[in-house]
Amino acid sequence: MVIVMAPGATDVDIDRIVAHIETHNGQAFVSRGVTRTIIGVVGTEDVLETLDVDGLPGVAETMRITAPYKLVSAQNHDKRTTIRVGGVPIGPDTFTFIAGPCAVETPEQTLEAARMAKNAGATLLRGGAFKPRTSPYAFQGLGVQGLRILAEVRDEVGLPIVTEVTDAADVEVVAEYADMLQIGTRNMQNFGLLLAVGRANRPVMLKRGLTATYEEWLMAAEYVAQRGNLDIVLCERGVRSFEPSIRNMLDVSAVAMVQRLSHLPVIVDPSHAAGRRDLVVPLARAGIAAGADGVMVDVHPHPEAALCDGAQALFGDSLDELARAVATIPPLLGRTSAAHVAG
DSSP, rough: OEEEOOTTOOOOHHHHHHHHHEEEEEEEEEEEEEEEEEEEEEOOOHHHOOOOOTTTTTTTEEEEOOOOOOOSSSGGGSSSSOOOTTTEEEEETEEEEEESSBBBOOOOHHHHHHHHHHHHHHHHEEOSSOOSSHHHHHHHOOOOOHHHHHHHHHHHHOOOOEEEEOOOHHHHHHHHHHEEEEEOOTTTOHHHHHHHHHHHHSSSEEEEOOOOHHHHHHHHHHHHTTTTOOOEEEEEEOOOOTTTTSSSSSOOOHHHHHHHBSSSSSEHHHHHHOOOOHHHHHHHHHHHHHHHHHEEEEEEGGGGOOOOOOOBBBHHHHHHHHHHHHHHHHHEEEEEEOHHHHH
16 A cells, blocks of 8 residues: 655654554555655555545545555556756656766866766766776776765766765765765665665666566665655666677667656666667667656766776767757657756
8 A cells, every 4th residue: 555645744744644554563664755755555454454544634645556566656656756866857857868977087087077978968977986897807986086076076067966876885975975876787686775775865766687677677666765765767778688799788668668667767878788889879869769768878088098888988979969869859759958947
């Protein structure tokens, strides 16, 4: 069961309902979004039948959800959600362009990449300070030093930060610097990490795992939501296939399908799907046309010298080409640039 609270519901109203649920031997999980608060109820059929909360102060409605993911299901939301990151919206009425270096390497490289991203129309800056890599010998990121560089660059260019957190023990320090916490594909089912970011007061970007089904992806989002955070953006970044000429296969159908299963925004990351620069723009166009709420790409001022994923980083003409696609295709689908809304 899901209890939807009225917009004017107070903390006292919410606490009263939680106490009522627990008195009836149920479990209550309070999740707060930008526009409303939802209380998820777990219990036996007998518990759910005897709760009778419809008349309690602050309750807007109650719903029985058949999907296994209760809080992120489209069944409990009559329209899709818009998430705000540092004032920048990500949702069904806008299109959000996120860009930046895959990894923070130096202050100069990060600042130059951020300026490239902003000049191309990006409204959020991506950049990795903690980099989980397939090889333990590959560059693993600068850690807290990288976070400090990102914060300085944010102050310089004015773009809120999206950065990855890889360990539950690091959530608090990453949240000090970041405007949005990213969960990477390798950590999609790191349940301790999901619970930790669910308790952090930051929006969360949840990338799809390499072999995850839509239901597994949404159940991972449910872990975050169940710990109190409904400000979640889902990111399709490619799944593993049998084709060796590309890194991963961007599942464009995931955009349309998951938007029907869930009320959460869905964006695409064609950089990590393709793994090669020449495919990033075509895949971005495909994602936009499929109805993605945003696109996230890698940019680098000197990709040939990049310490991480230089082969997929955009610069020069390739970045200009993507900027034109982002500026022209979303308006054909009735979307406004997030830059206009945030400004």
